[in-house]
Amino acid sequence: MVFDFFKKAKYFTVKQDVKRDIPEGLWVKCDLCNEILFTKDLERNHKVCQKCGHHFRLTVEERLHITLDPDSFSEYDAELESSNPLDFPEYSGRLATAQEQTGLREAVITGEGSIGGHRVVVAVMDSHFIMGSMGSVVGEKITRAVEFAQENRLPLIVFCASGGARMQEGMLSLLQMAKTSMSVGRHSEAGLLYISVLTDPTMGGVSASFALLGDIILAEPGALIGFAGPRVIEQTIRQKLPEGFQRAEFLLEKGFVDRVVPRPQMAGTLAGLLSLHERGGV
Amino acid sequence: MPTVFDFERPVIELESKIAELKSFANEKGLSLETEIGTLEQRASELKQFIYGNLTPWQKVLIARHPERPGSLEYIEVMITDFEELCGDRLYGDDAAIVGGIGRFEGRPVTVVGHRKGRDTKENLARNFGMAHPEGYRKALRLMKQAEKFDRPLICFIDTPGAHCGLGAEQRGQAEAIAKNIMVMSALKIPIIVLVIGEGGSGGALALSVGDRILMQEHSVFSVSSPEACASIIWKDSARARDAAEVLKLTAHDLLGLKIADDIISEPLGGAHRDKEEATTLLISAVSRTMAELTAMGRDQLLDARYQKFRKIGVHLVSDSSGA
Numbered sequence: 314m315v316f317d318f319f320k321k322a323k324y325f326t327v328k329q330d331v332k333r334d335i336p337e338g339l340w341v342k343c344d345l346c347n348e349i350l351f352t353k354d355l356e357r358n359h360k361v362c363q364k365c366g367h368h369f370r371l372t373v374e375e376r377l378h379i380t381l382d383p384d385s386f387s388e389y390d391a392e393l394e395s396s397n398p399l400d401f402p403e404y405s406g407r408l409a410t411a412q413e414q415t416g417l418r419e420a421v422i423t424g425e426g427s428i429g430g431h432r433v434v435v436a437v438m439d440s441h442f443i444m445g446s447m448g449s450v451v452g453e454k455i456t457r458a459v460e461f462a463q464e465n466r467l468p469l470i471v472f473c474a475s476g477g478a479r480m481q482e483g484m485l486s487l488l489q490m491a492k493t494s495m496s497v498g499r500h501s502e503a504g505l506l507y508i509s510v511l512t513d514p515t516m517g518g519v520s521a522s523f524a525l526l527g528d529i530i531l532a533e534p535g536a537l538i539g540f541a542g543p544r545v546i547e548q549t550i551r552q553k554l555p556e557g558f559q560r561a562e563f564l565l566e567k568g569f570v571d572r573v574v575p576r577p578q579m580a581g582t583l584a585g586l587l588s589l590h591e592r593g594g595v
Numbered sequence: 596m597p598t599v600f601d602f603e604r605p606v607i608e609l610e611s612k613i614a615e616l617k618s619f620a621n622e623k624g625l626s627l628e629t630e631i632g633t634l635e636q637r638a639s640e641l642k643q644f645i646y647g648n649l650t651p652w653q654k655v656l657i658a659r660h661p662e663r664p665g666s667l668e669y670i671e672v673m674i675t676d677f678e679e680l681c682g683d684r685l686y687g688d689d690a691a692i693v694g695g696i697g698r699f700e701g702r703p704v705t706v707v708g709h710r711k712g713r714d715t716k717e718n719l720a721r722n723f724g725m726a727h728p729e730g731y732r733k734a735l736r737l738m739k740q741a742e743k744f745d746r747p748l749i750c751f752i753d754t755p756g757a758h759c760g761l762g763a764e765q766r767g768q769a770e771a772i773a774k775n776i777m778v779m780s781a782l783k784i785p786i787i788v789l790v791i792g793e794g795g796s797g798g799a800l801a802l803s804v805g806d807r808i809l810m811q812e813h814s815v816f817s818v819s820s821p822e823a824c825a826s827i828i829w830k831d832s833a834r835a836r837d838a839a840e841v842l843k844l845t846a847h848d849l850l851g852l853k854i855a856d857d858i859i860s861e862p863l864g865g866a867h868r869d870k871e872e873a874t875t876l877l878i879s880a881v882s883r884t885m886a887e888l889t890a891m892g893r894d895q896l897l898d899a900r901y902q903k904f905r906k907i908g909v910h911l912v913s914d915s916s917g918a
């Protein structure tokens with residue numbers, strides 16, 4: 314069962330009645346090809362449409378479940394949450410709603426676990442929490458995870474999913490780009506491996522910081538990846554964007570990602586890459 | 596015709612009245628010194644009041660003032676023997692960012708900065724100071740060169756943001772900005788960042804990861820332009836003024852958030868009202884900061900830079916574990 318894993322994980326505080334992309338029900342329609350899919354089949358297929366291969370967006374718990382070895386995850390800094398530092402109007406309410414809807418305190422969960430037996434520090438962003446936007450807490454949690462990985466000489470994997478910087482925390486959000494990139498730089502200087510996995514969407518302040526700084530950058534098929542949002546570009550150039558623009562396959566063609574890896578093969582690919590970087594491994 | 600904002604109209608009217616009275620007195624050979632003195636006193640008080648109580652949105656307008664001195668105007672005066680250097684060695688040269696080497700108070704330095712145009716023609720050539728990836732990569736090349744030759748780096752920030760367009764995305768706008776941020780954070784040379792106009796989004800941050808961020812009194816620095824922010828949050832870019840009021844983007848706000856390290860005073864009414872005075876004030880701030888940074892050991896400098904950015908936002912995160 315999909316969520317058994319989380320019931321066992323001691324440190325994971327996510328509620329069970331989390332709202333997901335797929336409404337409770339037997340059937341769901343694919344966003345891309347409109348095929349009606351049997352929910353159970355879709356979940357069994359890692360939420361990839363059997364007909365067109367469309368990758369539905371995942372929640373943090375779903376991502377951890379399909380990526381990490383069973384029962385291997387323990388969470389860091391679960392208690393951190395934003396205090397609305399700028400007293401931005403309506404932000405506290407927005408945070409409360411997001412927390413209620415997702416069962417998360419913020420848009421990223423960090424911690425450690427293993428993939429194919431390899432111990433690794435992971436950060437997983439969730440686009441369901443205010444579009445996965447990065448404010449002080451997201452930046453702080455990621456930075457702490459990177460620093461932990463560095464101190465303990467562990468590899469790092471970040472699953473990115475974000476619309477960019479969180480407007481409601483103003484410059485504090487923008488500066489999280491510097492904070493996270495700086496820590497990633499130090500982790501790299503220490504000779505350690507960082508794999509960045511770009512999922513739908515990876516935009517703005519997240520793409521322009523840690524997301525595109527991996528030693529190895531993987532992307533999920535069809536993921537929207539870029540700096541400026543497609544709507545903003547269309548308004549600027551006053552024309553429609555070409556088909557496939559800013560999608561994972563486009564970035565592969567332009568040389569900005571190493572590989573586009575379908576979701577069912579992601580955990581295996583990561584395990585293989587981790588194995589190749591194992592110290593003392595022959 | 597110089598640009599005049601509505602909020603400064605009373606000052607401009609009073610100033611022209613004084614000018615009229617002076618020329619009238621001259622013409623008629625009258626002595627109106629008392630009257631003129633009273634009016635000048637009033638004008639000065641009015642200016643103190645208006646420019647001392649600017650709203651964030653009014654600061655945005657001054658920061659974007661078309662006659663406000665930009666990077667090249669300051670470089671011309673403060674950097675001697677300046678030699679511009681061009682190109683990213685990968686794709687092209689981007690005029691939205693200028694860079695080069697020269698001397699500051701006799702010491703060789705590297706300078707990079709955004710460059711908006713002073714008129715329509717220059718604005719088109721320089722894309723309104725909105726850089727493409729090749730602009731950031733040119734800056735990166737010059738920064739690494741500065742590190743190689745062990746000379747301090749001075750960055751001028753004045754951009755609405757990074758360019759949004761097909762070519763920019765195709766050539767890796769996000770990667771270019773990310774790389775700059777990471778490399779700057781570990782450059783083994785002193786870095787002084789001067790925010791001289793508007794700093795907008797990642798396009799500004801790509802040149803801003805320095806040891807000291809000094810902001811001119813009427814400059815602003817924001818997560819995105821108030822227009823873009825309003826469009827994202829309220830789906831209405833016309834609410835830019837509202838966004839400016841809540842974004843905490845003024846030099847004073849950012850000093851409070853420990854993002855800006857110091858505020859550089861401007862002549863009353865803004866740098867454009869007395870460019871010479873504005874330059875003098877800027878130079879003395881850079882001079883002070885340069886002395887401070889060059890006296891530090893490299894390890895100390897890099898640790899302090901790491902800590903400066905590491906701490907941002909930390910004290911504003913609440914630990915809810917007790918709840």
Ligand SMILES: [Zn+2]
Pocket residue numbers: 343344345346347348362363364365366367
């Ligand atoms: Zn489908």
